[in-house]
Amino acid sequence: MLVVQKYGGTSVGNLERIENVANRVIKSKKTYKDIVVVVSAMSGRTNQLIENANFYSEFPNKKELDMLLSCGERETAALLAISLISKGYNAISLSGKEAGLLTTDDYTNAKIIDIDSTRIKKELSEGKIVVVAGFQGYAANGNTTTLGRGGSDLSAVAFAGALNADLCEIYTDVDGVYTTDPRIEPKAKKLDKVSYEEMLELASLGAKVLQNRSVELAKKLNVKLVTRSSFNDNSGTIITSEEKMEQALVSGIALDKNQARIVLRRIEDKPGIAASIFTTLAKKDINVDMIIQNVGHDGTTNLGFTVPQNELKNASEAMRELLGSDVVIESDSDIVKVSVVGVGMKTHSGVASAAFEALANEGINIQMISTSEIKISMIVSSKYAELAVRTLHKVYKLDN
Numbered sequence: 001m002l003v004v005q006k007y008g009g010t011s012v013g014n015l016e017r018i019e020n021v022a023n024r025v026i027k028s029k030k031t032y033k034d035i036v037v038v039v040s041a042m043s044g045r046t047n048q049l050i051e052n053a054n055f056y057s058e059f060p061n062k063k064e065l066d067m068l069l070s071c072g073e074r075e076t077a078a079l080l081a082i083s084l085i086s087k088g089y090n091a092i093s094l095s096g097k098e099a100g101l102l103t104t105d106d107y108t109n110a111k112i113i114d115i116d117s118t119r120i121k122k123e124l125s126e127g128k129i130v131v132v133a134g135f136q137g138y139a140a141n142g143n144t145t146t147l148g149r150g151g152s153d154l155s156a157v158a159f160a161g162a163l164n165a166d167l168c169e170i171y172t173d174v175d176g177v178y179t180t181d182p183r184i185e186p187k188a189k190k191l192d193k194v195s196y197e198e199m200l201e202l203a204s205l206g207a208k209v210l211q212n213r214s215v216e217l218a219k220k221l222n223v224k225l226v227t228r229s230s231f232n233d234n235s236g237t238i239i240t241s242e243e244k245m246e247q248a249l250v251s252g253i254a255l256d257k258n259q260a261r262i263v264l265r266r267i268e269d270k271p272g273i274a275a276s277i278f279t280t281l282a283k284k285d286i287n288v289d290m291i292i293q294n295v296g297h298d299g300t301t302n303l304g305f306t307v308p309q310n311e312l313k314n315a316s317e318a319m320r321e322l323l324g325s326d327v328v329i330e331s332d333s334d335i336v337k338v339s340v341v342g343v344g345m346k347t348h349s350g351v352a353s354a355a356f357e358a359l360a361n362e363g364i365n366i367q368m369i370s371t372s373e374i375k376i377s378m379i380v381s382s383k384y385a386e387l388a389v390r391t392l393h394k395v396y397k398l399d400n
Contacts, residue, residue, distance in 0.1 A: 002034040002124075003167045006134065006156035009043035010173040011230035012076050018042075021230060022083040024171075025129060029089065034124045036163065038134040038156040039080060041072025062107035066136075066146045069108075070096070073133035073152065081131045091129040094119065096144075099130075101137035101155065103145045110137060110145035112154065112217075115162035132159065150211030157214045161221030168223050169236075170210060175229035176237035177202070177209050179398040180253040184386045187399035191251060193238045198251045201341045201375045215239065249344035249351065250396040255389050256337040259289070260312040261368070261379065263304040264319060265328035269296030274303065280322050286311045289337075290370040290379065304368065306379065309333050335367065336385040339377040340392055346373050358395040364388055 005028065012018050021039075029035055049068050053060040077093035084091035100116030123130045134152025139145050147154050153170060160168035177199065178188040194202075196219035203212035209227055218225045218239065228236025267273060274293065281288055286307055294302045307315045316331050323329070345351050355376055359366060364387065368379035380388050393399065 001032045001167075002036070002163055002165045003028065003032045003169060004036045004038065004156050004160040004163065004165045005169045005171060006038040006152055007040065007230055008152065008170075008172045009040045009045070011171050012039055012041075012080070013043040015079070017230075018076065018079050019083050021171075022080055022087060024230060025080075025084065026087060026089060029129060032166075035129050036120060036124070036159055036165070037080065037129065037131045038152055038159060039073060039076040039131065040134055040152040041076055045072040045075070063143060066107045066110075067144050069146050070133070070136040070144050073135050077131045077133040081129075084129055084131070089129055090127055091131060092123050093131045093133070094123075095133050096136035096155065097138035099132045099159070101158065103137040103139055103147070105139035105141060105143065105145065107143075108146055109148040110139070112137065112147070112158050115158055117159070117162045120159070120163065148213075150214070153211040153214035154217060157218045157221070157223050157225070160223045161217065165223070168218070168225050170214075170225065170227040171230035172209060172227065173229060173231065174209060175232055175234040176227055177239075177252070179251070180389055180393050181255060184255065184389050185253075185393045185399075188393065189399065190234075191237050192235070193240055194251055195343055196239060196241060197374055198341050198343055199239045201339070201372075202252050202254050210239075249348055250340055250342035250398065252341050253389050253392045253396075253398070254339045254341060255385060256339070257382065257385065258309050259306050259335050259337045259379065260309045260331065260333040261304060261306050261335055262312070262315055262319065263302060263330040263332075264323065265302045265330065266300040267303060267323060267327050269299055269301040273301075276322065277303065277319070278305075280318050281307075281315060284314060284318055286315050286318070290368050290377065292368055306335075306337070306368065334382050335379050336382045336388075337377050337379055338385065338388045338392065339375055340396070341375045342396075343374050345375070352376050354395055355392055358391050359388060362387060362391050364391070 007021050081091045081093035102114045103110035120130050134155040136146050176190040177194050180188045182188040200215045203210050203215050225239040226236050289306045291305045364384045366378045370377045
């Protein structure tokens with residue numbers, strides 16, 4: 001039986017925690033025949049490396065930045081392998097390139113193209129525990145690349161798929177997926193199971209347990225995924241296909257504080273204006289989330305959309321350059337996105353109205369709304385962030 005285990009930054013945050021991971025891996029080795037361990041950099045290490053780069057440049061060369069950032073995961077992998085060897089176990093650490101993870105050359109945010117698992121399989125056949133540096137790979141030109149924030153999750157799922165692993169375990173500092181952030185709502189409950197679809201929505205909407213690209217890949221490759229804590233032996237949460245589980249009306253409430261809103265007032269109401277706006281933003285790699293356009297009057301219309309907070313300045317400048325001084329451009333970073341997620345929404349009515357009524361009763365004004373089959377997202381003022389989460393958690397009886 002083959003298992004892929006991934007340990008996040010807090011799980012390997014210092015030398016003592018790396019040794020704790022080594023002991024966990026040894027314990028797992030007694031259950032599983034083959035183990036591949038994917039590791040993140042020690043907590044804070046990546047930020048430290050970025051700060052070092054920023055000493056020289058506010059916008060360092062991305063190719064060189066990837067070479068720098070990849071050091072953090074390689075450090076952890078080597079230290080874990082050294083710890084395992086010192087305890088009498090045959091182990092080897094591999095960089096992303098040595099492990100065969102081929103990517104595009106989109107430095108700092110590369111996409112996985114393929115995995116040549118020959119080297120890993122060879123090391124496993126020799127009875128070794130294989131420790132792989134997550135978050136990184138290599139492009140066709142041989143250069144080192146990184147997969148973006150949370151990329152170690154993505155690495156682990158990709159290796160699990162390439163190796164046809166029986167299980168992919170994601171270890172973090174929390175013991176599973178909760179109905180919402182327990183730090184905001186102490187009554188939040190851990191979910192035993194959640195569907196790929198729900199987890200993908202929760203991850204993309206602000207839940208930090210799993211990176212959304214890793215969930216998407218797990219669904220595509222049908223990788224059995226479990227997330228649990230590296231600090232206890234609790235059972236964790238299984239992420240599985242929807243047809244294998246009962247459909248809860250609502251599974252969780254997500255909060256995303258990394259939101260900013262731009263409103264364009266009195267833009268010319270003509271065919272193609274929206275296309276030109278969002279094409280301009282796309283060319284600058286600015287991700288747009290929620291969009292609202294009002295009915296036009298007097299030949300003009302208003303259009304609002306949300307972007308990540310760190311893209312607010314770039315997006316505003318792009319709009320001013322495109323639309324000129326006649327258009328009023330308003331921006332607001334004092335907002336959050338709160339979302340209700342559940343596959344049961346597909347077959348039940350009244351889910352949205354319950355959310356709107358509950359927030360209204362608390363005096364919380366909804367500024368923007370976006371819906372899909374299994375989620376409702378609402379933009380509200382940041383001062384109501386935690387109140388909105390607790391209110392929605394209560395109205396859907398998630399504490400039961």
